[in-house]
Amino acid sequence: MINKKGIHAAFIALAMAGSFMTAAPASAAGTLTVSSPQDPGSWDPVDTFLVNWASVATNIYDGLTYRGPDLKLAPGLATSWEELDGGKRLRFTLREGVKFHNGEPFNAEAVKFTFDRLLGEEGSKGPQKSNYAVIEKVEIVDEKTVDLVLKAPDPVLLTKLAGYGAMIVPPNYIKEKGEDYFNAHPVGTGPFKFVSYEPKVGIKLEAFADHWGGAPKLSNLNYRFISEPATAVAELQAGRVDLVIPPTIPIGMIPTIQDDGNLEIVTSPGPTVYALRFNTRDGITKDPKVRKALILGVDRDTIIQSILGGQADPIASFQGKLSFGFDPAMKPLPYDPEQAKALLKEAGVAPGASVQIDVRGNDATFNEVVQAIASYLQLIGINATIKPYETNVLLNDIIPAGKTGAMFQQSWGGWTLDYDNTAYSMYHSGEKWNPYDKDAELDKLLESQRSITDRAKREEILKQIANYAADRALEMPLYNLNAIFGVSKRVKNFAPVPDSRLRLTDVTVE
């Protein structure tokens, strides 16, 4: 087994010493080389949920809707849409004159084929289907109009149509060439078309001049799969890679890149939020006063600045600031050990009481964080023991069965960045991730927003849910981790994305 820590340390030390080196040679004009940590193995939209599928495939495919780095929904292959039947039917007007990379026309047939495939036999083999299960069927109204008929209104569906399983695929191409061929030779309507793919090595794309949004500014886009962070950074320093995308660069390697005059670190808040959730059913954390005391007793800002190198934002509820449902008026509880001690006293908790914190053993950064948390708790008279688990054991056997200690790690984040997904899974009675709490009022709030398609109204309820959960101190909200990109300075117009769905149409290289 490789000693990654050792490698990083050696690399950082030496790269700092050698950061005086001369400018990197530029590669061929108009070609951007990207280092991605994982080969998803298939480029078929229905096959995977790996974020590094999206960081490539967002350039190859389009969805009916589009969502860029600003996370605002915009027209994609559909120019407009309307809700009918109280939100149970979505009618899309399709963009005209769009062609797939193989010349096949995009039309209502292609939309129907895409969703029939996703929800049918082929989609059943992969993980994507469940995210679109609300779609009952697709009805073609005419060549340029198509209806998605839903089992129930789903306010998040329009977002979901902008990514992953909902990417529109070419019917004739797949029927002619077969599924296996399509996995390794993707064709879509996106701004870059597929050139070649070498499993475990890389994938090459080139500009699709006929894209409906205009031709991309780059002529070629090369992705290389490099999983070892030290290697990816060495390639960046050597000038053979222009962009290293997350999740690759660990916080400890940021200075190496910052000290290199040709490189820079660009970050965006990522989708993942971290919290220590409480056992609200048994022990001392049953009492909301105790839970609040524990939150007040931990200096989360200092943890972010010291352990996380400032690459995270403190959070007040279990969501980041880019999440739909985020309430900017909510502020994290301050660090106040005196008030914490007073609250503990009030709750009748004697100094020296103990709590157990369950964490994922393989999450090295979080293990450092939780050790700091344990020290802070010590200062307010709570003895915390940290219990590391194998991730899958914690996720499958311990949390859902309600066998955790007083606190347990939860890291959460979906690409839709909609608080509904988080809140419902964490707080609704009977959900897999909510083994301890039952709250009829919270259940009602959670259910009510699921059928509302009015965005403003729904956002209001989501904010209400966030405040309600914070009032009850259902978890100790910790932070929202940044997505970290290492970028060569020859790259211009690069906008980091929070959700790995990179579309590199505006990027240029010197």
Added chain:
Amino acid sequence: MAGFLIKRFLQAVFVVFVVTLTVSYAIRFTGDPALMLAQGAGSVTEEDLVRIREGLGLNQPFLAQYFDFIKGLFTLDFGRSFLGGTPVSQLIASALPATMLLAFASLIVSIAISIPLGIRAAVARGKWADQTIRILSLIGLSFPNFWLAIMLVLLFSIVLKWLPPSGMDGFASFIMPALTMGIILTATNVRLVRTAMLETLQSQYIMVARAKGLSESKVLYKHALRNCAIPLITYFGLQFGGLLGGIVVVELVFNWPGMGTLAFDAVASRDYPVLQAVITVLSLMIVFVNLLVDIAYGLVDPRIRTE
């Protein structure tokens, strides 16, 4: 010879059986591949996981899965990667040559350095050249290979910008990985060559050769080296087998698209079929190399052939 080959073949079958069974069983403790595939999915229901497991054939009992795998071996069908469904044989077909080439290049580097140095050390026994070579090889022996790899990358890729830091892309890309593996092998090989040579140089036929008035290089390279070739070939051969297995770290640092990287990725993503296939192929190769070493004996030393 035929009896010998049959015995070796049966041994190989047994080894592969034990290795595959152990690996197939052990990898199933790393966790659920279905969860891995569904990571990033907002909320995954139990039904989703059951459906995905069925699609991967994981709903079958372990022995049924194992025998499917063994059955596939006979037709070189290793199944499909859990990650994206690429046929595993296709992944192996591109990774195996990459690893073989690297292992071969490393061995060449090592032999090219260690034979002349080892002979020099043996001839100069006890003198400063011998001492220097022995100390150098001790230093070489104590290098962790990933550290050496990183030093090379820093020097040749980042500071001097002469060589590509990673990937397999032409002759230049072989230099650093082969040097890394080669230098570490050299450390042991120099000592081995030295010891073998010392023994041989004391033989009477060397005295005879010298008495005949042959040049020193002829004595060393024609008479002495040939006679100590047997232990060396054995060792280099076994080393080649060991190289195939021990190449993971070096492949990872250099992002070499070989069996080591394939195995590492497979463990990380719980890709059972890929890991099973990689281990099986590597163990087959090691068994095969051992066999070749035995045959090579016969070629170098006629006494073994006629026995």
